[in-house]
Amino acid sequence: MTSTELDLPVASRVAPVRWRLPGTGWQRLVSPLALLALWQLTGSLGLLPERLLAAPATVAATALDLVTSGTLPEAVLVSLGRVAAGFTVGAVAGVGFALVAGLSRLGEYAVDPPMQMLRALPLFGLIPLFILWFGIGETPKITLLALGVAFPLYLNTFAGVRGVDAKLGELGAVLRLGRGELVRHIVLPGALPQVLVGLRQSLGVGWLALIVAEQINADSGLGYMINTAREFLRTDVIVVGLLVYCALGLVTDSLVRVVERKALTWRRGLLG
């Protein structure tokens, strides 16, 4: 190996190519704001008919109306209730089964094959069966959500438990930790980063499952609000509903990130 060969990567590390403009921040807002302005302009000029897409100002006014009239808060509460119920059932099942499968060979043989088979089923393809089994009430919606939530959490928790450094397991044996202590001090905290990845994935799937489930046949909630609006060609209400779905998804995701930051402080040393 010659010295020039050695020098090349060093040189490229010293002067990395940066596409970032000086003074970042507001520049990134320019194009979204321009698009928003264009949307408003085409709406105001009548180029974009309101039955296809309401203009931003109309959407904002409608949002205010929906909030003050209590329609939106009520719908949000109903939808949040569904997510909470479905998420709780799915998370308990996903993490529970993953621990059973992760912590023992017998558990793995009992739980993992059926879980892998069920995972292959298309989630939303199950809706017709769910309607036949559970009717059109809350049960099929919550089951759909729970299933959507359970699998990402199952897969990640299982992988997390199995991925804990075997050397730390040996350490546990040397320190004469009991099985319970080993699980509590080594296995569970070791699996936590992966579990949190699974949590974020499952929340993503969970919101999606909610939106689909609320299209089935809802008589309340955000999906009901949107479906009713469609019948009356109220695109403004539809856009408000979509934005609320969006905001709720972002809120739960950032909640998980807060938990991540708190629970994984020990990694900060690694990240500098």
Next chain:
Amino acid sequence: MATRTARLTQAPPDGRVASVRGLVRSFGDRRVLSNVDLDIARGEFVALLGASGSGKSTLLRVLAGLDGEARGEIGVDDAVAVSFQEPRLVPWKRVLANVVLGLRGPDATDRARAALAEVGLAERVDAWPLTLSGGEAQRVSLARALVREPGLLLLDEPFGALDALTRISMHRLVLDLWDRHRPGILLVTHDVDEALLLADRVLVLESGRIAHESPVPLPRPRHRDHPDLVALRAVLLRRLGVTPEGTA
């Protein structure tokens, strides 16, 4: 874990913290340890040398109770502690919690604090392991081993990954701790000088058995240029298949 308990019921004979007779360990067709006999007296400092792949780490793992497949008479003291080459600190537990881990009794935390003070890390009890230097992490690992008041302390190349200066201060620390607590020590290493500076007795493991044994009857601290050590070093290096000229 059953094999470990079964083995531990067999205490070593009086005055010894480890007593092994006819130890055999094979991996498939390969015999890594064949017919190893080994005794470590209470409070004795033994170093085990061997080329890489000679089975010295396997022997240590057998004594640590981490190998259930070994055959032979194996007697080990009830209180065994291990310090590994990588310090194996639990990254999500602060330094103090790492030392407390698995410790019983109401004064566990106080004992752990005292052990950390002894290795000079009283200030670092709240640090995360990932923020420690290599030497600091290894000292935590030593504190975690010593706080268990072991009759037998197993050191698996604990200084192998440290820089030369840190290694010198770690040698001093180990001798100091050994002097105060007097555990029997088995130090597995590939560093002849390290073995000669620290141990009462140096063993050489070769093709699966203890092929050579040298007592080192010199007071500590020892200097590596002491004529007796120079002579012993030449003998040991030859046993290990290295010509002494190359290292003079």
